[in-house]
Amino acid sequence: MMPQVSASNTPDAQENRRSEDLDEKDLKLISLLRRNARAPIVALARHIGLSRSATQDRMARLEGSGAIAGYRVVEGTPGTIVQAAHLLARFESGKTCDQIAPRVKAIPFVTRIDSLAGEIDLLVSVDADSIDSVEDVRRQVASVPGIATVTTALVLRRHL
Secondary structure (H helix, E strand, O other): OOOOOOOOOOHHHHHHHHHHHOOHHHHHHHHHHHHOOOOOHHHHHHHHOOOHHHHHHHHHHHHHHOOOOOOOOOOOOHHHOOEEEEEEEEEOOOOOHHHHHHHHHOOOOEEEEEEOOOOOOEEEEEEEOOHHHHHHHHHHHHOOOOEEEEEEEEOOOOOO
């Protein structure tokens, strides 16, 4: 599949181009990598119905296009994550995710940050080694300039 060429090089145009270029096999590959970024190429290839080399080429293309921006480490085994939580943050008037997310990203145990539409501005995912660590992350997030409120939702069980 040939990449589409666009005259615009803005982030929005790049995002639209990326989503238009992804076919069903790309989406399935990305989904498999989300679940296990260390899965062997041969296993990934089998799941998406391609050869090992075609799957490897596809991964390289997805990385080159920015559809896959990197891989992350999840520390330990599932038994070492004692408490997972989501922090729902609202901003002070006039503040943006671009201003706040970099400061939140630097806080230990933060594993994901998502901008949201609606009443909540930012969803911060936390995988911590204790409830005290979740509380500490919450305190650090709440102290970031521009954050008005933080609500904590503790994860009872992960299904995926």
